[in-house]
Amino acid sequence: MNKKKRAVLLSVLLVLALLFTACSGGDNGDNGDNGDNGNAEPKILRTNNSSEPGSLDPALAQGTHESWVLDHVFEGLMKKSQTGEIVPGMAASYEMSDDGLTYTFTLRDGVEWSNGDPVTAQDFEYSWKRALDPETAAYYSYQFFYLKNGEAFNSGEATMDDVGVKALDEKTLEVVLESPTGFFLELTSFYCYFPISKDLDESNPDWAKDPSTYVSNGPFLLTEWVHNASITLSKNDGYYAADLVNLDGIEFAILDDANTAWQRYEGDEFDFLTPLPQTVVAQMTEQNNPELVIGADLATYYYNFNSEVKPFNNAKVRKALSLTIDRESIVTDVAQGGQTPAEGVVPYGIPDESGKDFRDGSGNFLSFDAAAAKTMLEEGLAEEGMAVADFKPVLLYNTSEGHQKIAEAIQEMWRVNLGIEITLENVDFQVKLDREKAGDYEISRAGWIGDYIDPLTFIDLWVTDGPYNDARFSNAEYDAYVKTARTSTDQAERMEAMRKAEAILMEEMPVAPIYFYTQPYAQKSYVTGIYKPVNRYPYFIYADIEK
Structure with missing residues (x-):
């Protein structure tokens, strides 16, 4: 049986299994043993993906609502x-040249796409160049600027053939970098570096829009996508390490209401859940509930200020708003998930050139000072021809009880400390992302999980015209420090450049960091083997259901 037919058969079996589960009252407590018992019920892990993906094409995805699925259906050179x-x-395997500029990767024998075609070095070359191609409009194209002539090609100053990635044969990929990049191997495990099938994309550019045409190379297959309702994955028996995959499938519901999702978890309709309502995290913590796990996260929660919209073009206005956010109160009384009040944009957990934490060497840029903020706001507004009474901004956030509670708390802090009234507006996550990209907002909630473990994954977000620079910040000195951090081979020089860049960012305050994330999640006692990387959503690749 070829892979395409097998995928269809698995999809049918999975749907039948789910129907059987529903008919038995929603109790999946008897999932059985996947061993050699041919009559065992399939092991389907059920959870919630809180937002509808905008795209499941690795080059076009831009958030965790997409990458969580992609991390299970694709795989890069490294993992x-x-x-x-x-x-x-x-x-x-791979080899690196003595100067750190050239990597030569050799692909595994027998790795295949889910349609049975071989995964080749040509697929990687095609995928990376496609992501760099300005016609693709990939938000993550900048992550390929580490390739020789990557940025030059993206800006029209070089040809595609000049880019430093080339298939030497079907199994050998040569990669040449602009400068030695210590985190490059980790980058190849990140979802924008995942390959796609060259032959498929050339024959059907819309392949990623429908499970019937979707082809991937990871431990699971996309078998069903009911938009705004659910995504279903099934085990890929053709995956080279399929023997390590215990689950037969994963079912992601798509619910943006955390309370509804929690009710389904409590009703045994979900086996795993993240995010959790903040009150639930607090209650489970108080009860010392063994189903609660506080996962580590390399991430920062912050607010964008649209610096192209008056009066947010004025740094005094932005700083005044930041100075009146009581971050300690937010994490203790509102978020309640073990978060840490932000001290800058770079969170704890990233080593500097000496092996110490970068955050410790950079200091705390954020404080609370209502008196100074009130004066600063009045001055900044006056410079823009406005009075405090006329300042009535709108804060945009994506639908979530947690984001709403934080927004309401900050709304009240600004009312009490600055005498301003703000309006809160909630929208779907993808709508929020689209409006930020279009500049259609004044203040917006945002968050960033590090793509790799280096301060640059945060610092380079706010370079002039950067694809994730939703605050539309521009500062030539800042850009110069980022360039040094990207290109220098001296770790001490790189880290010092990023410390100076962060200092500029926090002086200008185009974004107001609020806290450093954790990722609380709940998992049933019968679920084992879930792994939470520090800068990824939890992996189900090695999970099991043992009842």
């Missing part, structure tokens, strides 16, 4: 192991 190490994925 994260169960212990967080960067280990070979599609690549069997």
